[in-house]
Amino acid sequence: MTRPLARVGIPGVPSRREITCPYCFAPVAPQRILFRCRGQAGRRQGCAPVLDRELAEYTGSTAGASLPPVFAAPGRRGRADCPGCGLPTGNRACPHCHNPLPSAYCDSPGRIVALVGAKNAGKSTYIAVLLHELMNRVGTELDASLVACDDRTIERYKRDFARPLLEERRLLPTTASAATGPREPLVYLLTRTRRGRFSRPRNDSLALVLFDTAGEDLRSREVTDLHLRYLEAADAIVFLVDPLELPGARAGVRDAVPGPRAAGDDPDSEPLNVIARVTEALRQRHGTRPGEPLPVPVAVALTKIDVLRPALLRQSALHRSRSGRGVLDLDDRDAVDEQVRALLHDWQAGQLDTYLGQQYADHALFGLSALGGVPDRGRVGAGGVRPYRAEDPLLWLLYRFGMLDGVRPGGG
Structure with a gap:
């Protein structure tokens, strides 16, 4: 008879205090997760798009890789203020490949x-x-x-x-x-x-x-x-x-x-x-x-x-x-x-x-x-x-x- 694994994790699997990026599969400590500026939209004066070289390297193409910049910040409850434009953002990104890390x-x-x-x-x-x-x-x-x-x-x-x-x-x-x-x-x-x-x-x-x-x-x-x-x-x-x-x-x-x-x-x-x-x-x-x-x-x-x-x-x-x-x-x-x-x-x-x-x-x-x-x-x-x-x-x-x-x- 098999027994369910403990909710805290599977033996041998890293603790969920570390997040595994679902795109590049690198382990990421929560405090190292990057934030991405929400950018410009309508009347919102956010940061302008720039070429994200890490994302372009991951995808193998520059198409779709021009996005508002990413930045490191402590963050509170999954949000941080962009140092470039000052606007708050909840968009998070992997520090390795810069793919988005969904909040959920x-x-x-x-x-x-x-x-x-x-x-x-x-x-x-x-x-x-x-x-x-x-x-x-x-x-x-x-x-x-x-x-x-x-x-x-x-x-x-x-x-x-x-x-x-x-x-x-x-x-x-x-x-x-x-x-x-x-x-x-x-x-x-x-x-x-x-x-x-x-x-x-x-x-x-x-x-x-x-x-x-x-x-x-x-x-x-x-x-x-x-x-x-x-x-x-x-x-x-x-x-x-x-x-x-x-x-x-x-x-x-x-x-x-x-x-x-x-x-x-x-x-x-x-x-x-x-x-x-x-x-x-x-x-x-x-x-x-x-x-x-x-x-x-x-x-x-x-x-x-x-x-x-x-x-x-x-x-x-x-x-x-x-x-x-x-x-x-x-x-x-x-x-x-x-x-x-x-x-x-x-x-x-x-x-x-x-x-x-x-x-x-x-x-x-x-x-x-x-x-x-x-x-x-x-x-x-x-x-x-x-x-x-x-x-x-x-x-x-x-x-x-x-x-x-x-x-x-x-x-x-």
């Missing part, structure tokens, strides 16, 4: 969740569906709101995720490599209302940073070291594994999923090799000795489980939906974990589970489907997007972060 992110406990998987694992599709579920059905279940922390998150979610997949029903393109430019994270504030039987309701907030990776960024250790520094800052990892990349699984559904899979000829894209490279990066951050389990909680999810469900026995835990009661059903969690573990061993992929158990102090196995059906010629299937248990990994992480209660209905 600075003022709430934060967790960076890295989405990792080989090419074609469905990372972008999963992010689109997960966020939509949290904003709607799952958010209602949890009595929670999910609000973007900045305009960039709002725009990127609409442009790159919601509009093409959920509105136009087009499959999302493969994530571009980090080598082509810096990746924009999605930064949200998740707030839950917790209602005790004998106490007044209270609101618990968690800043959530979601980051997806291109499959080719995990093909070599050199690229990983250069472009995926965020792995060293991640508070949790979600590994997405396409089961159709596992020969044992694909053999059972060959008729349902036409077309050859190329991954068998590309060992760099095999799930175990991808996870091993990420594990190496995490060990560098934590400084753990070989054989010492890493403290980062890891969720490993088999995607596209809708293709596999018909072949499973009717009593399989993967045929059941969650109870949807605003808690984590630990009996259900154990049953799904054991079912996925059994499937991996049946598919001659048991070494994946063995490796995770050797390298991580806490990992859990999941089966989910973001789309709920097989796509048709680059588009979502006729039934539309019908996610199945897509929220399970995040609910488990919220439990581990102390944001969600766990229960055992069976009394175990």
